[in-house]
Amino acid sequence: MRAPLDPLIRIKGAGEMASAVAWRLYRAHLGRIVMTDLEQPLCVRRTVSFCEALIDGMATVEGVTAQAARDETDIESIWRQGRIAVMPASLAHEEAPMPDILIDAILAKRNLGTHLADAGLVIGLGPGFTAGIDCHIVIETNRGHDLGRVLEHGSAQLNTGVPGDIAGHTRARVLRAPRLGVFRSERSIGDRVAKGETIGTVEGVPVPAELDGILRGLIRPGTLVEAGLKIGDIDPRAQAHFCRTISDKARAIAGAVLEAVLRHANRPR
Numbered sequence: 655m656r657a658p659l660d661p662l663i664r665i666k667g668a669g670e671m672a673s674a675v676a677w678r679l680y681r682a683h684l685g686r687i688v689m690t691d692l693e694q695p696l697c698v699r700r701t702v703s704f705c706e707a708l709i710d711g712m713a714t715v716e717g718v719t720a721q722a723a724r725d726e727t728d729i730e731s732i733w734r735q736g737r738i739a740v741m742p743a744s745l746a747h748e749e750a751p752m753p754d755i756l757i758d759a760i761l762a763k764r765n766l767g768t769h770l771a772d773a774g775l776v777i778g779l780g781p782g783f784t785a786g787i788d789c790h791i792v793i794e795t796n797r798g799h800d801l802g803r804v805l806e807h808g809s810a811q812l813n814t815g816v817p818g819d820i821a822g823h824t825r826a827r828v829l830r831a832p833r834l835g836v837f838r839s840e841r842s843i844g845d846r847v848a849k850g851e852t853i854g855t856v857e858g859v860p861v862p863a864e865l866d867g868i869l870r871g872l873i874r875p876g877t878l879v880e881a882g883l884k885i886g887d888i889d890p891r892a893q894a895h896f897c898r899t900i901s902d903k904a905r906a907i908a909g910a911v912l913e914a915v916l917r918h919a920n921r922p923r
Contacts, residue, residue: 656733659683659684660684660685660686661684661686661753661754661755661775661915661919662686662688662751662752662754662755663679663684663686663687663688663753663754663755663756663757664688664689664690664691664746664753664755664756664757664758664773665687665688665689665690665757665759666690666743666752666757666758666759666760666768666795667689667690667691667705667709667758667759667760667761668689668690668691668695668697668703668704668705668708668720668740669691669695669697669698669699669703669705669759669761670697670698670699670702670703670871670901670904671759671761671779671795671859671903671904671907671908672689672691672703672704672705672757672759672760672761673689673702673703673704673705673715673720673745673900673904674702674900674901674904674905674907674908675757675759675779675907675908675911676689676704676718676720676738677716677718677771677900677908678717678731678905678908678909678911678912679908679911679912679915680718680738681718682912683808685733685736685738686733686832686917687738687739687753688723688729688738688739688740688741688746688750688751688753689704689705689720689738689739689740689741690740690741690742690743690746690750691705691708691742692705692742693708693742693744694709694874694877694878695708695709695874696873696877696879696883697807697871697873698871698872698873698884698885698886698887699843699870699871699887699901700843700871700872701843701844701871701872701897701898702715702716702739702871702898702899702900702901702904703715704720704740705740707720707721707722707740708722708740708741708742709874712737712741713740715900716899716900718738719734719736719737719738719769720737720738720739720740720742720800721737721738721739721740722741722754723740723741724741724742724745725745725749726749726750726751728741729741729750729751732852735799750775750822753772753773754773754774754775755773755774755775755776755777755915755918756768756772756775756776756777757776757777757779757911758776758777758778758779758783758789760779761779761780761781761795762782763780763781763782763813764781764782765778765782765783765788765852768788768789769788770786770787770788770789770790774916774918775790775791775914775916775918776788776789776790776791777789777790777791777792777793777915778791778792778793778810779792779793779795779810779907779911780792780793780794780795780796780810780813781795781810781811781812781813782810783784783809783810783912784808784809785805785806785807785808785809786806786807790806790918791804791805791806791808791914791917791918792808792810793805793810793907793910793914794810794811794813794910795810795903795907795910796810797818797903801903801906801907802906802907802909802910803910804910804913804917805913812860818903820889820890820891822890826864826865826888827864827865827867827889827890828884828886828887828888828889829853829854829861829863829872829884829885829886829887829888830861830882830883830884830885831861831879831880831881831882831883831885832856832859832860832861832881833856833858833859833881834856834857834879834880835856835878835879836856836857836858836876836877836878836879837854837855837856837861837873837875837876837877837878837885838854838855838856838875838876838881839853839854839855839872839875840854840875841853841854841869841872842852842872843869843870843871843872843897844868844869844897844898845868846867846868846869846870846892847863847866847867847868847869847888848863848866849863849864849865849866849911850862850863851863853869853872853886854872854875854885854886856879856885861885861886863888864888865888865890866890866892867888867889867890867891867892868888868889868891868892868893868894868896868897869886869887869888869889869897870887870888870889870896870897871886871887871897872885872886872887873885874916
């Protein structure tokens with residue numbers, strides 16, 4: 655039996671934040687979800703990202719499972735099994751059903767092609783969107799007092815270019831590609847690392863850790879990366895279970911999206 659509120663939801667992106675959104679919507683019994691991402695995803699927090707299904711066939715985050723799909727028949731089958739569907743973005747235009755709700759959770763800091771007319775409710779996460787212009791609602795993604803604020807007018811705060819503070823560390827906790835090339839590493843998410851230790855290489859150029867902690871995220875080794883791309887995340891709190899669970903920031907953003915969906919569904923007629 656279908657739930658009383660059962661919109662078809664498409665989420666652009668299937669990385670950390672997009673997956674937290676999908677997880678929260680699914681847990682609220684909004685089960686007809688299809689996510690889209692690159693066939694070779696660039697996500698760093700792979701242990702909490704449904705895009706891993708595009709590589710491994712399935713991915714589970716905190717008890718919720720997503721499965722790879724190639725067309726609408728696959729999607730319907732996956733939903734019947736109580737799972738979230740994930741498909742390559744390149745196939746979405748032709749193969750994915752039209753959504754009632756579209757959520758742009760790519761977090762590219764700019765709009766890569768989302769329009770107000772794409773669905774009855776269009777939600778944009780973070781900078782690059784203006785409510786009433788290219789989406790109906792914008793969700794604030796910047797850490798701080800307004801994190802998770804639901805904006806029906808205006809835009810999110812501009813990209814600061816500075817990673818959020820965790821245990822007093824900002825830029826030092828993020829690993830970035832030193833050049834264009836293929837990332838190589840023998841390390842795994844959850845490994846303890848020390849300042850100065852080489853985490854991997856890009857075309858022979860080492861990528862060193864700038865602080866002690868745990869590898870909370872690492873882009874899949876063998877991925878072609880651009881210079882400056884985020885390829886890893888060191889958590890100085892060194893709590894291993896943080897690697898396998900949704901972050902406080904992602905939960906806040908996901909909760910705001912759920913609020914936005916319910917605002918739309920329960921608005922006065």
